[in-house]
Amino acid sequence: MNTTVQRNMSLAGEPPVALNFLQKLAVIVGMFGLGVLLLAIFNVNFPNKTLWLTLSLSSLIFGVLLFSYGAYNNKHAGIKNDAVWFKSISSRGFLAWLLGIALTGFYIVLYFYPQYLGLRTEGSNVGLIGLFDPLSTLLSGNPASQWFVYGTLYTVAILAFGIKFLWKYRHNRYEVLRTISVMFFQLSFAFIIPELMARLNNSEAYNIPYYDLKNIWPLSYYNFDQYRVDGFISSGDIGLALLIFGIVSILIITPILTYFYGKRWYCSWVCGCGGLAETSGDSFRHLSDKSLKAWKIERWLVHSVLVFSVLMTVAVVHSYLNYDASKYWLNKDAFLISVAVFLGVLFAVIWYFKRDELQKDAQYGAIGYLGIILGLIAIHYFSGSNIFIFNPETLRKTYSFFIGSIFSGVIGTGFYPILGNRVWCRFGCPMAAILGLQQRLFSKFRITTNGGQCISCGNCSTYCEMGIDVRAYAQKGENIIRASCVGCGICSAVCPRGVLKLENESPKGRINSDAVLLGNDVDLLDLIKQNK
Amino acid sequence: MKHIAIIGNGIAGITAARHIRKLSNYKITIISAESKYFFSRTALMYVYMGHMKFEHTQPYENWFWEKNNIALKEGFVTKVDTDKNTLVFKDGSTLSYDNLIIASGSKPNKFGWPGQDLKGVQGLYSKQDLELLEVNAPNNKACKKAIIVGGGLIGIELAEMLRTREIPVTFLVRDKDFWGSVLPSGDANLISKHIKTHHIDLRLETELKEIIGDENGRVKSVITSKGEEIECNLVGLTAGVSPAVAFLKNSSIETGKGVKVNKYLETNIPNVYAIGDCAQQLEPTGLRNPVEAVWYTGRMMGEVVAQTICGNKTAYNPGVWFNSAKFFDIEYQTYGWVWAKPKDYEAHFSWEVPNGEKRITLAYHKNTNAILGVNTFGIRLNHKTFDSWISEEKNIDYVIEHLEKANFDPEFYHSHFSAIKKAFKEQLKTDKNCI
Ligand SMILES: Cc1cc2nc3c(=O)[nH]c(=O)nc-3n(C[C@H](O)[C@H](O)[C@H](O)COP(=O)(O)OP(=O)(O)OC[C@H]3O[C@@H](n4cnc5c(N)ncnc54)[C@H](O)[C@@H]3O)c2cc1C
Ligand code: SF4
Ligand code: SF4
Numbered sequence: 001m002n003t004t005v006q007r008n009m010s011l012a013g014e015p016p017v018a019l020n021f022l023q024k025l026a027v028i029v030g031m032f033g034l035g036v037l038l039l040a041i042f043n044v045n046f047p048n049k050t051l052w053l054t055l056s057l058s059s060l061i062f063g064v065l066l067f068s069y070g071a072y073n074n075k076h077a078g079i080k081n082d083a084v085w086f087k088s089i090s091s092r093g094f095l096a097w098l099l100g101i102a103l104t105g106f107y108i109v110l111y112f113y114p115q116y117l118g119l120r121t122e123g124s125n126v127g128l129i130g131l132f133d134p135l136s137t138l139l140s141g142n143p144a145s146q147w148f149v150y151g152t153l154y155t156v157a158i159l160a161f162g163i164k165f166l167w168k169y170r171h172n173r174y175e176v177l178r179t180i181s182v183m184f185f186q187l188s189f190a191f192i193i194p195e196l197m198a199r200l201n202n203s204e205a206y207n208i209p210y211y212d213l214k215n216i217w218p219l220s221y222y223n224f225d226q227y228r229v230d231g232f233i234s235s236g237d238i239g240l241a242l243l244i245f246g247i248v249s250i251l252i253i254t255p256i257l258t259y260f261y262g263k264r265w266y267c268s269w270v271c272g273c274g275g276l277a278e279t280s281g282d283s284f285r286h287l288s289d290k291s292l293k294a295w296k297i298e299r300w301l302v303h304s305v306l307v308f309s310v311l312m313t314v315a316v317v318h319s320y321l322n323y324d325a326s327k328y329w330l331n332k333d334a335f336l337i338s339v340a341v342f343l344g345v346l347f348a349v350i351w352y353f354k355r356d357e358l359q360k361d362a363q364y365g366a367i368g369y370l371g372i373i374l375g376l377i378a379i380h381y382f383s384g385s386n387i388f389i390f391n392p393e394t395l396r397k398t399y400s401f402f403i404g405s406i407f408s409g410v411i412g413t414g415f416y417p418i419l420g421n422r423v424w425c426r427f428g429c430p431m432a433a434i435l436g437l438q439q440r441l442f443s444k445f446r447i448t449t450n451g452g453q454c455i456s457c458g459n460c461s462t463y464c465e466m467g468i469d470v471r472a473y474a475q476k477g478e479n480i481i482r483a484s485c486v487g488c489g490i491c492s493a494v495c496p497r498g499v500l501k502l503e504n505e506s507p508k509g510r511i512n513s514d515a516v517l518l519g520n521d522v523d524l525l526d527l528i529k530q531n532k
Numbered sequence: 533m534k535h536i537a538i539i540g541n542g543i544a545g546i547t548a549a550r551h552i553r554k555l556s557n558y559k560i561t562i563i564s565a566e567s568k569y570f571f572s573r574t575a576l577m578y579v580y581m582g583h584m585k586f587e588h589t590q591p592y593e594n595w596f597w598e599k600n601n602i603a604l605k606e607g608f609v610t611k612v613d614t615d616k617n618t619l620v621f622k623d624g625s626t627l628s629y630d631n632l633i634i635a636s637g638s639k640p641n642k643f644g645w646p647g648q649d650l651k652g653v654q655g656l657y658s659k660q661d662l663e664l665l666e667v668n669a670p671n672n673k674a675c676k677k678a679i680i681v682g683g684g685l686i687g688i689e690l691a692e693m694l695r696t697r698e699i700p701v702t703f704l705v706r707d708k709d710f711w712g713s714v715l716p717s718g719d720a721n722l723i724s725k726h727i728k729t730h731h732i733d734l735r736l737e738t739e740l741k742e743i744i745g746d747e748n749g750r751v752k753s754v755i756t757s758k759g760e761e762i763e764c765n766l767v768g769l770t771a772g773v774s775p776a777v778a779f780l781k782n783s784s785i786e787t788g789k790g791v792k793v794n795k796y797l798e799t800n801i802p803n804v805y806a807i808g809d810c811a812q813q814l815e816p817t818g819l820r821n822p823v824e825a826v827w828y829t830g831r832m833m834g835e836v837v838a839q840t841i842c843g844n845k846t847a848y849n850p851g852v853w854f855n856s857a858k859f860f861d862i863e864y865q866t867y868g869w870v871w872a873k874p875k876d877y878e879a880h881f882s883w884e885v886p887n888g889e890k891r892i893t894l895a896y897h898k899n900t901n902a903i904l905g906v907n908t909f910g911i912r913l914n915h916k917t918f919d920s921w922i923s924e925e926k927n928i929d930y931v932i933e934h935l936e937k938a939n940f941d942p943e944f945y946h947s948h949f950s951a952i953k954k955a956f957k958e959q960l961k962t963d964k965n966c967i
Contacts, residue, residue, distance in 0.1 A: 076729070076730070076860070076861045077861065078860070078861030079861075081581075081582070081583040082581050082582055082583070082696040083581070083582035083696065084582055084583060085582045085583070085584065085585050086582040087582075171861075172942060173942070173943075173944040173945055173946070174942045174943050174944050174945075177944055291593060292593060450912070450914060450915045450916075450940055451854070451914070451915025451916050451919065452828055452831075452832075452854065452915060453828075453854065453856050453865065453915055455572065455574040455575075455827045455856075456543070456572040456574070456575075456591045456827075457572050457574050457575035457578065457589070458572060458575055458578075458584060458588045458589050458590075458591065459575070459578065459583065459584065461588070462583070462584050462588045471591055472591070475591060489942060489943075492942050493942070494583075496858040496863065497856045497857075497858070497863070497865070498856065498863050498865055498912035498913075498940060501912075501940055501941075501942060501943075502942065502943060503943075517831065517832075517835075518851075518915055518916060518919055519828055519832055519850060519851055519852075519854060519919075520832045520835055520836070520849075520850055520851060521847075521848075521849035521850060521851060
């Protein structure tokens, strides 16, 4: 509506989007923390690194907390979306673009030019990375790397903005518990435990690769790379256990938990990418694209990434396996055949039980993709040549560049303020694709709608970070069973009429696409049902 | 091919069109003077508050209508010529139809207050009203004070809207408590208290007497029934709505308060139907009002009239009444009937969380103990469960005993049901002691 668009130009003034005193103070405090990091990047040498790093990180955290206090302290417990679409930062305004560009720039430097952050292969680190050396040495005994800096800032972001989120949704226990959970998993599994594990490596007997236990293949596409597998195998029982855990995570734990709880157990309770999206990215969740077109793109893109990641992993693993089973128990042929059989059986099961639930394009897609994978495996197997049709190393590099760095980092997080906070999770994450397929087909999870109570207001759709048009289902009284739903629960929270409820109930009657709205005469309901 | 013209693209008209499209390939034209595309009126407040942009209030993407072969026409119908089956528009153009569905909705009530047409005095119903509000009350510098007249659901929404821009609000309410004509006093009192915690100057048992303008014809102040003069820059008139049927006055379609219709939503003219806010039932169902101005009834009438038009003559026969609203932070749902002044056969049981932000009131029959209805505040209840309990006339003891079956709160929420059960048993005890 033009009044909303033109408001910024009108002289009449604007709705209150200004910051209050506490919030202004908070911005100054936070800027100080950020300023220290910036100065470090520009090689200002801080005399006492431990002190300055502590100062910087605590002002960042304190700044966010003070800001939240200023924002929510005087408000009742309840939904706090006032002026979301008026504020520059949360409505793709000038500040949003500025932040987007800054974040994107940071990711590019981080991934491709870590030397500018002060990473040194010889001698001690300088600059920003140097500033983090004391903390890294404290935890793992090693100097910092760009990944350690990133991991620390990532964890700080999830914790600080996590507390902000807890404050914002203090009336909603589902949101509170879920957020405590992602904060816990980030701090312990992603941050502290791997650093402590690295300490084990000080002993000759261990050579464990960096392992964030909750980071499951194919999200951690590198988990079965040769250097890692060799590392695991050469680290005794612990190493072997970790390797087995990595396989069990995706093949056993994931399907079981997803059956009972839907993909949310991972995407919005455990995962680090999800954790960042839900906390730091919360102010951008409404920016997701809800159009039907976006949904189409999502389905093709995310499943293509999945196929790509499977293919890449198979090629990489295959490349380092031997023909005989002297080094690895598994040989090349056995591996390829078992992958082909596994995928074939999986496909057959889905086709047999769930074909009717798949839309036409999903059916074509599934057949097409299976064909590609099996075809490639077959070509390789029968041609007997040593190389997979693509060079595995090239595949691995391409994947890690385009998917691992550009998609998940630069676009996925850098573009939060422009495209919304779940772009990676929705369009790119192969783990989300697997979980989503299962959630759609074999799970108890669904969002139930409350009879005829929906007033089609659109709050649910607007605030769905996955771009699901929740209202489209709710206003027809249909349950929402969408592969992409991460179960964040926000649609249910913002609904002013209490229409939506996330539930794990018996899979029977989960999909109720011929439901009609409650409230009318029963005979009419029957009639409408028959006409369908 | 039969041509169905629908006046009004609100929930009633749109539902009718969608269902007719499902059942037939008739030609359908939807007419509106308000906006080309259907939007959700109930969401207007969220646009002003910045929760949503206007486009988010549109439940269907713009391509939907063409894809489903539903024509949209913008224009105001000034005359319905039922002899020639023709509509005449303000710009002089005409449109002929075979069947006409009138779904023209409501307009805000104005009770002839002196000064009611001054600048800065407005209702909140249409998209244009929202745009006007953006002009009248963009912020608390241009609008230093707002007066809201009429303690209904739209009034409280307007109050909440203005408060998000930190505009001081005085709220004039005729009853002893907010919405006291609909809610039993305990329920109404809970809401009144909550309104005050949101820094609203709530004036109960106070009415509007006069609106005073300045030399430019802009509102300057109001005078209340208590003789007080309050300066203000905005007066929100939210004392209810009534059917928007003025354009039918010179037609042969019979109107009273609204367009008069029988059970089949047929007017006195064959092939002309009326649904939604603008319809006035000649034989209302059960205890319902002849004019039902809520979202849900508009939708249900749309479903029904589509059946009739497509050859399955069907009566509008709604089931158990339900409704919902949100008063600032407190969600409200109701199923069945809980009367503000209990009927002589009606008993109430209420329970409230000590801090006063959650409450439930159950109405049941004094003699048969059958459940009659429920009001709930801050606790979500399952529509389906209560719908069947009420229509099956379940015993109140059964309902209290099984209340958690009707829980619709999000997972991990504190359950209050055992506390409610306990309170109910205690009340029974004291009741017995009295006897
Ligand atoms: C701010 C607000 C909040 C509300 N909240 C709720 C709620 O929470 N729950 C609830 O149940 N109800 C709520 N309501 C009431 C609900 O919105 C209405 O009951 C419902 O929208 C009525 O739908 P309708 O299709 O009958 O008419 P309308 O939605 O009013 O649609 C009628 C349309 O017809 C057009 N029209 C009328 N006459 C002509 C003509 N002569 N020519 C051309 N076009 C014409 C009008 O411009 C309008 O666009 C709310 C109403 C408002 C204003
Ligand atoms: S549908 Fe609801 S729970 Fe699922 S992702 Fe969207 S907002 Fe979250
Ligand atoms: S937020 Fe609730 S009432 Fe609004 S459209 Fe979504 S389900 Fe319906």
